[in-house]
Amino acid sequence: DAGVTQSPTHLIKTRGQHVTLRCSPISGHKSVSWYQQVLGQGPQFIFQYYEKEERGRGNFPDRFSARQFPNYSSELNVNALLLGDSALYLCASSLGKAGGPYEQYFGPGTRLTVT
Amino acid sequence: DAKTTQPPSMDCAEGRAANLPCNHSTISGNEYVYWYRQIHSQGPQYIIHGLKNNETNEMASLIITEDRKSSTLILPHATLRDTAVYYCIVSLSGWTPLVFGKGTRLSVIA
Numbered sequence: 001d002a003g004v005t006q007s008p009t010h011l012i013k014t015r016g017q018h019v020t021l022r023c024s025p026i027s028g029h030k031s032v033s034w035y036q037q038v039l040g041q042g043p044q045f046i047f048q049y050y051e052k053e054e055r056g057r058g059n060f061p062d063r064f065s066a067r068q069f070p071n072y073s074s075e076l077n078v079n080a081l082l083l084g085d086s087a088l089y090l091c092a093s094s095l096g097k098a099g100g101p102y103e104q105y106f107g108p109g110t111r112l113t114v115t
Numbered sequence: 116d117a118k119t120t121q122p123p124s125m126d127c128a129e130g131r132a133a134n135l136p137c138n139h140s141t142i143s144g145n146e147y148v149y150w151y152r153q154i155h156s157q158g159p160q161y162i163i164h165g166l167k168n169n170e171t172n173e174m175a176s177l178i179i180t181e182d183r184k185s186s187t188l189i190l191p192h193a194t195l196r197d198t199a200v201y202y203c204i205v206s207l208s209g210w211t212p213l214v215f216g217k218g219t220r221l222s223v224i225a
Contacts, residue, residue, distance in 0.1 A: 004158070006187045026157055031210050033212060033213075035215075041217065042117075042200075042202060042215030042216055042218055043159065043213070043215045044215070045212040045213065045214070048211070048212055056211070056212050058212065085143075088156070090158050090159070091166075092158075092159075092213075094209070094210035095210065096210040099208075099209060100208040100209055101147050101164060101166075101206070101208045101209040101210075102208065102209045102210040103149070103161040103164065103210075104161065104209065104210060104211050104213060105161060106158030106160070107158050108157060108158050109157070109158050111156075
Protein backbone atom coordinates (compact mmCIF):
# COMPACT_ATOMS: atom_id res chain seq x y z
CA ASP A 1 0.00 0.00 0.00
CA ALA A 2 1.15 3.52 -0.73
CA GLY A 3 2.12 5.66 2.20
CA VAL A 4 1.25 9.29 2.72
CA THR A 5 2.11 11.32 -0.35
CA GLN A 6 2.74 15.04 -0.55
CA SER A 7 3.21 17.42 -3.43
CA PRO A 8 5.19 19.26 -4.46
CA THR A 9 8.47 18.02 -2.98
CA HIS A 10 10.14 21.41 -3.12
CA LEU A 11 8.81 24.87 -3.72
CA ILE A 12 10.35 28.32 -3.95
CA LYS A 13 8.10 31.35 -3.51
CA THR A 14 8.54 35.08 -3.10
CA ARG A 15 7.40 37.07 -0.09
CA GLY A 16 3.76 38.08 -0.37
CA GLN A 17 2.78 35.18 -2.63
CA HIS A 18 0.49 32.36 -1.64
CA VAL A 19 1.10 28.63 -1.74
CA THR A 20 -0.98 25.46 -1.77
CA LEU A 21 0.44 22.20 -0.50
CA ARG A 22 -1.29 18.88 -1.06
CA CYS A 23 -1.48 15.63 0.86
CA SER A 24 -2.98 12.23 0.16
CA PRO A 25 -3.44 10.02 3.22
CA ILE A 26 -3.03 6.29 3.47
CA SER A 27 -6.06 4.49 2.09
CA GLY A 28 -8.67 4.11 4.82
CA HIS A 29 -7.28 6.89 6.99
CA LYS A 30 -9.79 9.64 7.67
CA SER A 31 -7.65 11.96 9.79
CA VAL A 32 -5.04 14.29 8.32
CA SER A 33 -2.78 16.59 10.29
CA TRP A 34 -0.36 19.27 9.13
CA TYR A 35 2.88 20.20 10.85
CA GLN A 36 5.52 22.84 10.22
CA GLN A 37 9.16 22.08 10.92
CA VAL A 38 11.70 24.87 10.83
CA LEU A 39 15.38 24.03 10.76
CA GLY A 40 16.68 22.66 14.03
CA GLN A 41 13.27 22.28 15.68
CA GLY A 42 10.75 19.50 16.08
CA PRO A 43 7.56 19.58 14.01
CA GLN A 44 4.89 22.00 15.22
CA PHE A 45 1.19 21.24 14.82
CA ILE A 46 -0.80 23.47 12.45
CA PHE A 47 -4.16 21.79 11.70
CA GLN A 48 -6.00 18.53 12.08
CA TYR A 49 -8.97 17.37 10.02
CA TYR A 50 -11.17 14.37 10.55
CA GLU A 51 -14.03 13.42 8.27
CA LYS A 52 -13.66 16.77 6.49
CA GLU A 53 -14.10 18.81 9.65
CA GLU A 54 -11.44 20.80 11.44
CA ARG A 55 -10.68 19.09 14.73
CA GLY A 56 -7.78 21.20 15.90
CA ARG A 57 -5.74 24.25 15.13
CA GLY A 58 -2.32 25.15 16.41
CA ASN A 59 -0.94 28.58 17.20
CA PHE A 60 -0.59 29.86 13.65
CA PRO A 61 -1.88 33.09 12.09
CA ASP A 62 -4.98 33.26 9.92
CA ARG A 63 -2.77 33.34 6.85
CA PHE A 64 -2.71 29.56 7.26
CA SER A 65 -5.79 27.62 6.25
CA ALA A 66 -6.59 24.07 5.25
CA ARG A 67 -9.35 21.83 4.11
CA GLN A 68 -10.07 18.16 3.65
CA PHE A 69 -11.86 16.76 0.65
CA PRO A 70 -14.45 13.93 0.40
CA ASN A 71 -11.68 11.51 -0.58
CA TYR A 72 -9.83 12.56 2.63
CA SER A 73 -7.00 14.26 0.79
CA SER A 74 -6.09 17.66 2.14
CA GLU A 75 -4.69 21.04 1.14
CA LEU A 76 -2.75 23.51 3.24
CA ASN A 77 -2.85 27.11 2.04
CA VAL A 78 -0.58 29.88 3.20
CA ASN A 79 -1.25 33.47 2.11
CA ALA A 80 1.01 36.52 2.16
CA LEU A 81 4.14 34.46 2.58
CA LEU A 82 6.84 35.68 4.95
CA LEU A 83 10.49 34.69 5.06
CA GLY A 84 9.74 32.93 8.35
CA ASP A 85 7.35 30.56 6.61
CA SER A 86 10.33 28.78 5.07
CA ALA A 87 10.14 25.29 6.51
CA LEU A 88 9.43 21.63 5.89
CA TYR A 89 5.66 21.11 5.86
CA LEU A 90 4.63 17.65 6.94
CA CYS A 91 1.36 15.86 6.50
CA ALA A 92 0.39 12.90 8.69
CA SER A 93 -2.55 10.55 8.43
CA SER A 94 -4.19 8.30 10.96
CA LEU A 95 -7.23 6.09 11.32
CA GLY A 96 -8.45 8.56 13.89
CA LYS A 97 -11.57 6.77 15.02
CA ALA A 98 -12.76 5.97 18.50
CA GLY A 99 -11.09 3.06 20.21
CA GLY A 100 -7.48 4.00 19.70
CA PRO A 101 -4.65 4.48 20.38
CA TYR A 102 -3.44 5.00 16.85
CA GLU A 103 -0.19 6.10 15.36
CA GLN A 104 0.32 8.82 12.78
CA TYR A 105 2.08 8.14 9.51
CA PHE A 106 3.99 11.01 8.02
CA GLY A 107 4.65 11.89 4.44
CA PRO A 108 8.04 12.98 3.13
CA GLY A 109 7.15 16.65 3.44
CA THR A 110 7.21 19.69 1.19
CA ARG A 111 10.25 21.92 1.52
CA LEU A 112 9.08 25.54 1.13
CA THR A 113 11.62 28.29 0.63
CA VAL A 114 10.43 31.90 0.71
CA THR A 115 12.80 34.47 -0.77
CA ASP B 116 5.20 22.78 25.31
CA ALA B 117 6.40 19.21 25.17
CA LYS B 118 5.71 17.16 28.28
CA THR B 119 8.89 15.15 27.83
CA THR B 120 12.58 15.69 28.48
CA GLN B 121 15.27 13.94 26.45
CA PRO B 122 19.05 14.28 26.25
CA PRO B 123 20.02 16.34 23.19
CA SER B 124 22.44 13.79 21.79
CA MET B 125 23.83 10.29 22.24
CA ASP B 126 26.38 8.10 20.50
CA CYS B 127 26.20 4.34 20.05
CA ALA B 128 28.60 1.86 18.50
CA GLU B 129 27.28 -0.09 15.55
CA GLY B 130 25.95 -3.48 16.61
CA ARG B 131 25.46 -2.46 20.22
CA ALA B 132 22.16 -1.70 21.91
CA ALA B 133 21.07 1.93 21.89
CA ASN B 134 19.16 2.96 25.01
CA LEU B 135 17.36 6.28 24.68
CA PRO B 136 15.86 7.71 27.89
CA CYS B 137 12.84 9.96 28.24
CA ASN B 138 11.38 11.68 31.28
CA HIS B 139 7.64 12.39 31.38
CA SER B 140 6.99 13.05 35.05
CA THR B 141 3.67 14.85 34.45
CA ILE B 142 2.12 12.09 32.32
CA SER B 143 -1.55 11.45 33.02
CA GLY B 144 -2.93 8.01 33.75
CA ASN B 145 -4.55 7.66 30.35
CA GLU B 146 -1.72 9.06 28.24
CA TYR B 147 0.41 6.83 26.09
CA VAL B 148 4.14 7.13 25.43
CA TYR B 149 4.94 7.28 21.72
CA TRP B 150 8.32 7.18 20.02
CA TYR B 151 9.01 8.51 16.55
CA ARG B 152 12.27 9.04 14.72
CA GLN B 153 13.27 11.36 11.92
CA ILE B 154 16.08 10.56 9.59
CA HIS B 155 17.62 13.64 8.04
CA SER B 156 15.10 15.67 6.01
CA GLN B 157 12.53 12.88 5.93
CA GLY B 158 9.13 12.74 7.62
CA PRO B 159 9.01 11.30 11.15
CA GLN B 160 8.58 7.54 11.36
CA TYR B 161 6.46 5.84 14.00
CA ILE B 162 8.44 3.35 16.10
CA ILE B 163 6.40 2.11 19.04
CA HIS B 164 3.99 3.14 21.78
CA GLY B 165 2.94 1.90 25.20
CA LEU B 166 0.73 2.68 28.19
CA LYS B 167 2.25 0.91 31.18
CA ASN B 168 3.50 -2.46 30.04
CA ASN B 169 6.72 -3.04 28.22
CA GLU B 170 6.27 -3.35 24.50
CA THR B 171 8.33 -4.87 21.71
CA ASN B 172 7.99 -4.86 17.96
CA GLU B 173 10.27 -5.54 15.03
CA MET B 174 11.96 -2.17 15.37
CA ALA B 175 12.47 -1.64 19.08
CA SER B 176 11.51 -2.29 22.69
CA LEU B 177 9.88 0.21 25.02
CA ILE B 178 10.44 -0.05 28.75
CA ILE B 179 8.16 2.10 30.92
CA THR B 180 8.90 2.46 34.63
CA GLU B 181 6.28 1.33 37.09
CA ASP B 182 5.46 4.90 38.13
CA ARG B 183 5.26 5.80 34.41
CA LYS B 184 7.40 8.88 34.94
CA SER B 185 10.10 7.75 32.54
CA SER B 186 10.74 5.32 29.73
CA THR B 187 13.56 3.93 27.62
CA LEU B 188 13.54 3.08 23.95
CA ILE B 189 15.88 0.24 23.12
CA LEU B 190 17.25 -0.47 19.66
CA PRO B 191 18.79 -3.90 20.26
CA HIS B 192 21.44 -3.89 17.52
CA ALA B 193 21.96 -0.39 16.23
CA THR B 194 23.04 0.08 12.62
CA LEU B 195 24.26 3.15 10.78
CA ARG B 196 20.75 3.52 9.35
CA ASP B 197 19.43 4.11 12.86
CA THR B 198 21.21 7.47 12.98
CA ALA B 199 18.33 9.91 13.43
CA VAL B 200 16.56 12.27 15.82
CA TYR B 201 14.35 10.30 18.20
CA TYR B 202 11.26 11.93 19.69
CA CYS B 203 9.45 10.77 22.81
CA ILE B 204 5.86 12.08 22.93
CA VAL B 205 3.00 11.59 25.35
CA SER B 206 -0.46 11.48 23.82
CA LEU B 207 -4.00 10.54 24.81
CA SER B 208 -4.71 8.60 21.67
CA GLY B 209 -1.85 9.01 19.23
CA TRP B 210 -3.97 10.53 16.51
CA THR B 211 -4.56 13.82 18.28
CA PRO B 212 -1.99 16.55 17.63
CA LEU B 213 1.50 15.45 18.57
CA VAL B 214 3.66 17.83 20.59
CA PHE B 215 7.26 17.35 19.56
CA GLY B 216 10.19 18.48 21.68
CA LYS B 217 13.72 18.71 20.34
CA GLY B 218 14.32 14.97 20.65
CA THR B 219 17.59 13.09 20.98
CA ARG B 220 20.02 13.03 18.11
CA LEU B 221 21.40 9.48 18.02
CA SER B 222 24.61 8.95 16.12
CA VAL B 223 25.54 5.33 15.39
CA ILE B 224 29.26 5.05 14.88
CA ALA B 225 31.01 2.33 12.87
